[in-house]
Amino acid sequence: MSRLGTIGARLYRGEIGYDFVAKRKFWYGVSILITIAAIVGLAVRGLNMGIEFKGGAVFTTPKTSVSVTQVQETATETSGHHAIVQKLGNGTLRIQVSELDTQQANTVQTELAKDLGIASEKINAELVGPSWGEEIANKAWTGLGVFMILVVIYLAIAFEWRMALAALIALIHDLTITVGVYALVGFEVTPGTVIGLLTILGYSLYDTVVVFDGLKEGAVGITKQTRFTYSELANRSLNGTLVRSINTTVVALLPVAGLLFIGGGFLGAGMLNDISLSLFVGLAAGAYSSIFIATPLVADLKERDPQMKALRKRVLAKRAAAERDGSPGTGSEDDAPDAPLGDPAAAGAGGGLVTPRADRGRGRSSGRRR
Template sequence: MSRLGDLGARLYRGEVGYDFIGKRKIWYGISILITITAIAALAVRGLNMGIEFKGGAVFTIPSTSISEVQAREDAQKASGHDAIVQKLGNGGMRIQVTELDTKQADAVKTQLAKDLKVDEAKINADLVGPSWGATIANKAWMGLGIFMVLVVIYLAIAFEWRMAVAALIALIHDLTITVGVYTLVGFEVTPGTVIGLLTILGYSLYDTVVVFDSLKEGADGITKQSRWTYSEVANRSINSTLVRSINTTVVALLPVGALLFIGGGFLGAGMLNDISLSLFVGLAAGAYSSIFIATPLVADLKERDPKIKALKKRVLAKRATAAAKGEQADTPTGGDDGTEDDPQDAAPAAVAGPRGRGGRGRPSGSGRRR
């Protein structure tokens, strides 16, 4: 078995673990800092909206010896507006100029033909109205709103309202970070970007739901025992699904990274950047939020429940009594106290999580397997 596979098996059995829940304030602080940075960048710089949202003209130029820099200067001089130039695979160019009407576009086309030394008849000019982009944006916002409402309803029914709230916060967190990165990098926001943003919502929820399912199973009947707190079971759920989350995220990031860094960067296919950047950042942010944000938030909300509060008091009181008598307390690996068990004492902790085999130390009622 590989080292990663061995680590995953030990995490799954509870033999090793990291105290994600106990250090949740650190993760909250990091996320708040990133979110504030993203919002500040959005407020100061704003998004670089593409021609589809602002309107203008797109000129497709046949193969020419003129450089991209020179073509950009000529286009800006001819139009009086900023221009974006992309090199095409056939040696031609794609020039975007915003805020042009039909009459202005014809004049710019004529001037470009002279400056770039190409036949005017071979230059293809397409006009894009801003109303089309506004329609796309409105539909995207509507789809986003409907999606979030349905997600909250489904998670509240399938799990509980606390998990629905935590998942919604994690989704907003992921979208904010992705939009903030777009602002800082300065990539154009196109319909491809919108598609990418809507696509990452499902990926963002995937790992979160996996952990929630494990947590739901492990916490079934938890108030009937006095060995483990809810936060400890939540921490065990994260650890038991950690390697799976990492594996699925890395596998998803590899092709998206190839599109972004090789296709969009090395090969110069700039149009691939629109969707690949949003997917890449969104996938990474979704994996982060499922581990460091969503589940700790559930634990925080759940610990406010009077029954869970009473459970925590019983568990701590029992451990204090055991410590006074010189007995070994039942603390799971990477539990709430921030300590890790010695490997020789891992067996009792291994059954503390949601998928142990009915041995001692299991929260009552968690004997189901899937």
């Protein structure tokens, strides 16, 4: 078995663990800083809206050896607007010029044909009106709103309102970061971007719902024991699905990274850039938020409940009494809803990888009959 597989098996069996919930304030701070950077980038730089949202013309040339710079200068000077030129993988050029009417588009097409030394009919020209992009954007906003409402209702029914609220905050966190990255890197926002943003919504919730499901099962009868607090139980559920979440995210990111860095970077496929960047950032942000935001936030909200406050007092009081008596203080095995992930006291104090103490057999005879 590989080292990662061994670690995953030990996490699942509860032999080791990392206390994410105990360090939640640190992760909250990191997320707030990243979100602020995304919002500032969005406010200062703004989104580079594609021609589908602003209107204009798109010209596609046959395979040519003329440089991108030369074609860009010709299109910009002729139209009076900044032209965006992309060299596609098959050697053709894609020229976008915003805010052009039919007559201006014909003039640009003619000048481009002269520059390339071909007939103007060989250059494919398409006029795009801004109303089409506006319609797409409105439908996307509507779909996003309906999706979030349905998600909140479903999670509130299937789990509880605290988990629904935490999942919604994590989802908004992922979308804000993804849109902010688009503003910072200056990638063009096209209908492909909108598709990518809507696609990551499900991915962002997948890991979160998996952890919530384990937490819901583990929390059954939690007030009847004095071994774990709710936060410690939430941390156990998170560690139990950690390796699976990482593996799922990595497997999903690999093909998306291929689209982004190979398809978009080397082959120059513009549409691949638009959709793959949103998928790449959204998947990474979704995996991060499910581990460092959603579950710790649920624990924070749940610990405000009077029953969970009373449980925490009982657990801490029992541990304090056990420390005074010099005993392990983890309670009997029948108190725990499941096998322990690790020593809760050690996990809460150190916040790192912990290994449970070998309590079993302490103070007992070797089992030999005399």
